[in-house]
Amino acid sequence: MTTPAIPPTAREVRAAAPASAASGAPAGLTVAEVPTPVPGPGQVLVRNQYFHVYAALRTLLAGSVPGAPYPGLNPGDPLFGPAVGEVVAAPPDSPLGPGQLVLHPLGWREYAAVDAAACEPADGLPDPVAYLASGATGYAALTQVAPVRAGDTVFVAGGAGAVGSLTGQIARLLGAGRVIGSTGSAAKADWMTAELGYDAVVVRGAGPQTGPLAEQLAQAAPDGLDVVADLVGGEDLQAAVATARAGARFALIGALSGQLGGGAGVTSAIQLDTFQLIVKRLTLTGYSGGHDPALVREWRERFGGWLRSGQIRFPHRLIPGITAAPQALDDVVAGHHHGAVIIAL
Ligand SMILES: NC(=O)c1ccc[n+]([C@@H]2O[C@H](COP(=O)([O-])OP(=O)(O)OC[C@H]3O[C@@H](n4cnc5c(N)ncnc54)[C@H](OP(=O)(O)O)[C@@H]3O)[C@@H](O)[C@H]2O)c1
Structure with a gap:
């Protein structure tokens, strides 16, 4: 050529x-x-x-x-x-x-x-x-920021997008027992369960039949959440705090509700019930890019192996x-x- x-x-x-x-x-x-x-x-x-x-x-x-x-x-x-x-x-x-x-x-x-x-x-x-x-972000979150342990219930808020569609699959491959995602439409929720292996998906703004996100999440995770990879903030994060088990770990990665939700896109303010954070001893840790080269190498190696073996898409x-x-x-x-x-x- x-x-x-x-x-x-x-x-x-x-x-x-x-x-x-x-x-x-x-x-x-x-x-x-x-x-x-x-x-x-x-x-x-x-x-x-x-x-x-x-x-x-x-x-x-x-x-x-x-x-x-x-x-x-x-x-x-x-x-x-x-x-x-x-x-x-x-x-x-x-x-x-x-x-x-x-x-x-x-x-x-x-x-x-x-x-x-x-x-x-x-x-x-x-x-x-x-x-x-964008998998290195989810991989860093679930291995370093809020590490997934075998059998954990993991919630990926914003689980259908560039980062989220890989983060849900990574959670499973790292040993999660149950993986729950959130999205903005029922059609995407169907795709997430059929194609990405989510066990359950909660839908933002789903209407009276399905109920508020917090209720959907409580039903999807009756024993509570162990790990949260949050790409959204907003009501997704509020629902995750309400549903978290004692000692749950949150990786705060993105703020799509603030970025894309109709405001200026540069703030993402919400109200959280801090009693919940205290009594459940929750850990909320922010994660901001700048992947370290060793982590990126590790991610690429594992991602390549998972792609070749058909374990990830x-x-x-x-x-x-x-x-x-x-x-x-x-x-x-x-x-x-x-x-x-x-x-x-
Ligand atoms: N911390 C880091 O190092 C790092 C690195 C990369 C990315 N990020 C952040 O991670 C987040 C996800 O990035 P991405 O590239 O994967 O984006 P993305 O999920 O592909 O963004 C597009 C999606 O955002 C969702 N969305 C649109 N309006 C929304 C709203 N009002 N509330 C909630 N969700 C809404 C829609 O998905 P649904 O229809 O499914 O809701 C849409 O398809 C972003 O906040 C990004 O800045 C952080």
Whole structure:
């Protein structure tokens, strides 16, 4: 196969306007044609093949959260995030060479000039797209932050999305006895039990027939919860605290209800009954990215093994073309997708 010539211009997705607080408002992105980047010292030029469309961009477009690991995005800024691509130009002394597939942080563009040190070879998993799986987050949560023990009942709040669809499966593989998820629709709940192995799924806003989330969760976990991987906050976290057993461990990973729930997307305030935290001696621990390299290596090794043996699936939807990316982000925010959403270039 011959490598296509490097074109003089290429497209990238940019923030166009500050995110609106209105629920369901478009993220306000544009696709711009720009000169193809020229790699500087220590950099390689990568032609992107896939990049991840992720919900946290809603917060970065709204100005970010103080202390967050990633900066906010201003109008005109190109978006960024995990991507897999092929190195098409590298200096002679680079550890990377043309033709090599790499994972790197400069998605949302057709070509990226990336520090070689920020690239990780993407050749160990059965499919390069699997490098865009958000599983390291759930794996860190359930092995280091709120470790799962054999037989535990685990609740994954937000169990259908990019992180959650893997976290539920990871909980099972780590020995959980019962795995419960939450989602926003009955159709997704059916998919989660049929395809992801959840024992039960509770549905936010399900209406009078099914009842409030807290009641559904109490029914789904009659003996209580041992471990909670929380990607939502809001009523999911309130219900989890009410349903927790004494000594339960919570990993607070995400705040989708605050990020996507119609507010500005940068706060996620809720009321918790602190008597419950006290009398049940609950541990709530925040987890914020910056995976340590040893953990990522361990995750990749186990993920690769689980994929090869068919014990885990990577639920994702491939959407072709960079021009589809702005709508894809709006659809992720609106909850129209299952699993991870990935643009294929
Ligand atoms: N701490 C870390 O290191 C780390 C790393 C990665 C991600 N995160 C965080 O983890 C969370 C999940 O990330 P993700 O990429 O996997 O997102 P995601 O779940 O793919 O986000 C989209 C989903 O959010 C749900 N959603 C939409 N509106 C909602 C609302 N008002 N309330 C509750 N849920 C709503 C919908 O799922 P349903 O229809 O199923 O409800 C939608 O499909 C995010 O908060 C993200 O910032 C944290």
